[in-house]
Amino acid sequence: MSHLRLLVPYLQRYRRRLLLGLLVAALGAAISALGPLVLRIAVDEIAAGTIDLARLFWFGGALIGLALIDGTMKFAQRMLIAVTSYRIENDLRADLFDRLLSLDQAFYQQNYTGDLMARMTNDLSAARQFLGPGLNGAATALLTFISATVLMVFVDWFLALIVVLLLPMATIVFIAIGSRMRQIFHRVQDQFGVLSTRAQENFSGIRTIKAFAQEEDEIAVFTADNERYRDLNLRYVLLSGALWPAMTLCLGLIAALILLVGGRMVAAGELTIGELVQFNAYLALLAFPMIMLGWMVNLYQQATASLQRINEIFLRQPAIASPTVPQQPARQGAVEFRNVGARANTTDHRWILQDVSFHLPAGKTLAIVGATGAGKTTLVNLLGRVRDPDVGQVLIDGVDARELDLAALRRMIGYVPQESFLFSIPLRENIGFGVATIDPDRLNHVIEVSRLVNDLDQFPGGLETMVGERGVTLSGGQKQRVAIARALMRDPQILILDDALSSVDTHTAAQILSGLRAEMAHRTTIIIAQRIATVRDADQIIVLDEGRIVEQGSHQDLLARNGRYAAMYRRELLAAELEREESD
Amino acid sequence: MAHGFDDDTILGKAYDGRLVRRLAGYVTPYWGRLSIAVILLIGAILTDLLPPLLVQRAIDGPISAGAVDGIWPYFVAFLGTLLANFLFRYSHSYFINSVGQQVMKDLRVAIFRHIQHMSLSFFNRNPVGRLITRITNDVDALNEFLTQGVVMIVADLLTLIGIIVVMFALNWRLALISIATLPALSLIVAIYQRFMRAAYRLVRQRLARINAFLSEQISGILVTQLFNSEDRSRVTFARLSDDYMQANIRSVLIFAIFIPSVNLLAAIGTAALLWGGGNGVLAGWASLGMLAAFIQYLERAFQPIRNLAERYTVLQSAMASAERIFAVLDTEAEVRDPEQPRRLPTPVRGEIELQNVVFGYNPAEPVLRGISLRIPAGQSVAIVGATGAGKSSLVGLLARFYDVQAGSITLDGIDIRELSQAELRRHIAAVPQDPVCFSGTIASNIRLHNAAISDEQVRAAAELVGAHRFIEQLPGGYNHEVRERGANLSIGQRQLLAFARAIAFNPEVLLILDEATSSVDTETEALIQEALARLMRNRTSIIIAHRLSTIRHVDRIIVLHKGRVVEDGSHDELLARRGYYYRLYQLQFAEVN
Incomplete structure (x- = not known):
């Protein structure tokens, strides 16, 4: 209920159009209620035999005239109310997207992509239907009902009572069946989700399915899901199939009663035949609006549920945002961690990082090594405030990252993630992503350094080639090289490479590394890597284990310490020596 | 959806x-x-x-x-x-x-x-x-x-x-008056349908664009945020959303014209009936009851005509x-089971022979250009070569994901095209290049649908590849929920699971590892190396790896270059030859020192 309040500012923005729309609707309703009146007078005059051709013509003209005015009103009503509902939907969608852009990773980990998209499309559409056809229909129904009731009471109050009391029955039956339908429909939808997720996962992982000869088992599971979906659908049909026949039955019942009661009154001379026709005409006039009224209740229920889901996004405040009085970063690139600790997430309180402290002067290189799940990616995520630490401080040029202007902080950082994500835009725009104007010299330079230049002749349109489903599919190594070029293109003060060469072959990796050295010379660099060869030249090396720094120092320091790093080094050396010995 | x-x-x-x-x-x-x-x-x-x-x-x-x-x-x-x-x-x-x-x-x-x-x-x-x-x-x-x-x-x-x-x-007179409106109605409905179909098509296309954009934006939100590209996204989205709204408003306009036109036509029909019926009653060829009935029939005749136009769209779609x-x-599947598949002789020994194998994803551009190899049962073989040399294709052919263009591949002397794919793959466990995870639990990701693999076997497989340690730390352990595409696991963890899966299926003959170890750290990889050494014993094994250290346990190394076998021999032999392998080895060694 309270979620409807979400709409108030939007409704206010368009209040003039909406009020005008209601006014037009009222006029239309009053006009359309006059039609049956004309019909009655005409029929009564025909019955009495007092009519001539000219007058008949006049009555017909009046019917057509009324329809013309009514049609104009209905047209204006739709153009005012329905169009406004689309404008409000559009405004809401823009605001929602704005919020999505500012929300943090914790939010995106809690919500599935498909679910968020459903909120941006289906739920908004439900809210819009409530505003458009819903309000439109409700206004028409109520106003027509009132004006027709007034005119019917004038004719005969008893017959009017039958219509006025029984017609809402159609509305109530519609609401009752409709809301039951919605409950089952949700379950049908959920099962549909299960079905398409199953197919999606199967098709995406078909190589694995085939490699393990799981096809028949997959078909069996899919068939079972389908049977469940069919059964739920049939339960839904049992209700939905009753809806319109029940409406016909309700309205028919009233028509039959009018025939019986009204007919007896006409036979007894208490009512004219024209008045009987008039009542029948009102019934026809009111039938659809009264059903719309029932539909309106369903729309309202759907809209409140949808608005709640939309509101959940609006109420979610970004956990990562610029402070109210932000400081501008010094743009040197010095990084310091002070007793930093980070938990897995709000529900899982295990520590991913604990007591992490180090100081990295501007322009220096830090390497991080450690086992899978040791917290390496979490550590670098704290720099660009992908998340914030739960305890301790991350300082950039001596200022807590949380006190800096967020956009300015991120502009300092060039990040190459573990999994390279590219957008379906031309290659050039992917490389220049987030850069206001692409400098051609810089572009050529980063293509050179990332060794993307090796692949350029494979892309049909060169740098203008579209990436993604509508364009070329890049290999894992090519994606990583684009991601490296993209990070360098920003000319960042801080460069972060999160296992950035894992999908690149040894030869190309060596080429990229040698090119990167020059780029790293004047930038603060943080490298996550698995190989000693990549990290040994770093000014500082950190060994992480289960979220804690277990060793810290230069390559030589750590070797002298003879701890875990030295063991790693020996293991690699041994591997190489083994190969050499074997070859001797 | x-x-x-x-x-x-x-x-x-x-x-x-x-x-x-x-x-x-x-x-x-x-x-x-x-x-x-x-x-x-x-x-x-x-x-x-x-x-x-x-x-x-x-x-x-x-x-x-x-x-x-x-x-x-x-x-x-x-x-x-x-x-x-x-x-x-x-x-x-x-x-x-x-x-x-x-x-x-x-x-x-x-x-x-x-x-x-x-x-x-x-x-x-x-x-x-x-x-x-x-x-x-x-x-x-x-x-x-x-x-x-x-x-x-x-x-x-x-x-x-x-x-x-x-x-x-x-x-019949009133009937003629009534049906006179029907052609006009048909015309209105036909025109309306034409405009509305075009309008709906536009609406659908524009909604599809919004959906495609949104889906990509949500998947790549981190990149957008870290690269300060929010404004660019906002502007693009506003344009897409506005286009969608305009298309919708167009359909509202068409509908807003259509409904009053039909109502007007109904009013014209009623007026005509009133005029004709009134005449008829006065002249004695019609009754009041008929007039009332005809007014109702006219209304009922409108509905099927409006429906028919909509049904046309249903039929078209x-x-x-x-x-x-x-x-x-x-x-038709390109890789098909033969009508009467042959069975492998039991016990399966695992001898593989490639004769003059030619293959390309695009037949005009062969990736493998005539490969002949004999791998005796129980031998472990590593395939090395630069990206694009054809290593993955070779593995794809062995698992019969693809069929050879020319030449043949035999397992224990039987052409693999004469076997059923299920039979062939029961004896081959492959760890694909992308570690795939399915929604379910850790355990269900290891055993898939194979109920014959017990909890103990799942656990043993995880222990063997060193996945047990991280699994135990997850809430729920082996029953920990894995989300769609393994989104809540790291790449390294997903790879370990993929290893465990291959081992749980206990391939009797062949283990194929397709560059799968590249994202695992040194320590984890050391664990895997140990496990591999144990696995490769008494199994025909083919390993593809970037790093030479991962293949030092193998009996034989095959170097592929541009779709041909350029070197074939033991590690020592190849080093002595000072050819392609030697250079790869030097590169790796230079990195370490």
Whole structure:
């Protein structure tokens, strides 16, 4: 209920159009209620035999005239109310997207992509239907009902009572069946989700399915899901199939009663035949609006549920945002961690990082090594405030990252993630992503350094080639090289490479590394890597284990310490020596 | 639904005999229920025609005659008609939908089964979203075709004919006046449909664009945020959303013109009836009851005409969907099981021989250009070479994801094309390049659907590859929920799971590792190396790895270069040769020192 309040500012923005729309609707309703009146007078005059051709013509003209005015009103009503509902939907969608852009990773980990998209499309559409056809229909129904009731009471109050009391029955039956339908429909939808997720996962992982000869088992599971979906659908049909026949039955019942009661009154001379026709005409006039009224209740229920889901996004405040009085970063690139600790997430309180402290002067290189799940990616995520630490401080040029202007902080950082994500835009725009104007010299330079230049002749349109489903599919190594070029293109003060060469072959990796050295010379660099060869030249090396720094120092320091790093080094050396010995 | 927005444009014809006959094949098993549905529908149409007639009889009979109690029989008949109509309609809906749902289920499973047996090249050509659309939206369109399409078109036509027949039987003059409006209505409806179809197509296309953009934006939100690209996204989205709104407003405009036009036409029809009927009553060739009945029949004649136009769209989209579905069903798998598959001799030894194997994803550009190899049972082989040398293709051929273009591959002397794929793959465990995870639990990701793999075996496999340590730390351990695509696991963890899966299936003969160890850290990899050494014992094994240290346990190394075997021998032999392998080795060694 309270979620409807979400709409108030939007409704206010368009209040003039909406009020005008209601006014037009009222006029239309009053006009359309006059039609049956004309019909009655005409029929009564025909019955009495007092009519001539000219007058008949006049009555017909009046019917057509009324329809013309009514049609104009209905047209204006739709153009005012329905169009406004689309404008409000559009405004809401823009605001929602704005919020999505500012929300943090914790939010995106809690919500599935498909679910968020459903909120941006289906739920908004439900809210819009409530505003458009819903309000439109409700206004028409109520106003027509009132004006027709007034005119019917004038004719005969008893017959009017039958219509006025029984017609809402159609509305109530519609609401009752409709809301039951919605409950089952949700379950049908959920099962549909299960079905398409199953197919999606199967098709995406078909190589694995085939490699393990799981096809028949997959078909069996899919068939079972389908049977469940069919059964739920049939339960839904049992209700939905009753809806319109029940409406016909309700309205028919009233028509039959009018025939019986009204007919007896006409036979007894208490009512004219024209008045009987008039009542029948009102019934026809009111039938659809009264059903719309029932539909309106369903729309309202759907809209409140949808608005709640939309509101959940609006109420979610970004956990990562610029402070109210932000400081501008010094743009040197010095990084310091002070007793930093980070938990897995709000529900899982295990520590991913604990007591992490180090100081990295501007322009220096830090390497991080450690086992899978040791917290390496979490550590670098704290720099660009992908998340914030739960305890301790991350300082950039001596200022807590949380006190800096967020956009300015991120502009300092060039990040190459573990999994390279590219957008379906031309290659050039992917490389220049987030850069206001692409400098051609810089572009050529980063293509050179990332060794993307090796692949350029494979892309049909060169740098203008579209990436993604509508364009070329890049290999894992090519994606990583684009991601490296993209990070360098920003000319960042801080460069972060999160296992950035894992999908690149040894030869190309060596080429990229040698090119990167020059780029790293004047930038603060943080490298996550698995190989000693990549990290040994770093000014500082950190060994992480289960979220804690277990060793810290230069390559030589750590070797002298003879701890875990030295063991790693020996293991690699041994591997190489083994190969050499074997070859001797 | 979050997927499959592409190519859903509705174009082309509304009836295609060839497609309809094929579709009929899926319906015939349920012809009994279908004929009941049709009979019930005819009952519904007939009972629909009666009420105005009863009104006419009542008005012209007892009401005009002043017989107060003479109206009762008409009232009772009216009620009976209503009840019968309700029952006919309701049971029709149940029967027709039960056929529709059954046919949909059959079709979905048939398509899924067919896709399951497609070769990998099929999946390379068809994006997942498109295949999902076939199984969901396209099948739904066919259900509409059955429940709202064919049957209802006949129903609409019968209703229209019924009304016209009754009208002429009652009074031919008034009937002529009434049907005079129908051609005009048909014209209005036809014009409206034309505009509306175009408008809806625009709406759908623009919604699809919004969906595609949103899906990508949500997946890549971190990149957008870290690269300060929010404004760019905002502007693009505002444009897409605005386009969508404009398309919608266009459809509102068309509708806002259409509805009043139909109402106006109804008013013209009523006015004409009033004029003609009034004349008739005065002249004595019509009655008041007839006038009342005709006004009601006119209204009822409008509905089927409006319906027919909508059904046309249903038919069109169903034909387009059927075309697309049959295109999938008609695609033959490139890799097929033989009619009478041979069986491998037991016990399987695992000797592999490649003779002059030629293969390319595009036949004109072979990736493998004539490879001959003999791998004796139990030998472990590493394949090295630069990216694009054909290593992955070779593995794809061995698992028979693809078939050779020329030459042959034999397992224990039998051409693998003479075996069933299931039989072949029971003896081959492959760890693919992308570690794939499915939603479910850690345990279900290791054993997949194979119930024969016990909890102990799952655990043993995880321990063997060193995955046990991280699994135990997860809440719920082996029952920890894995989200879609393993989103809540790191790449390293997913790779360890993929290893554990391969080991749990305990391939009797062959283990294929396809560059799978590249994202695991030194320590974890050391664990895996140990496990591999144990696994490779007594198994024919083929390993592909970037790093030479991972292959030091193998008996033999094969160097591929541009689709040919350039070097073949033991580590020592190849180093002594000072060729391609030697250079690769030097590079690796130089890195370490």
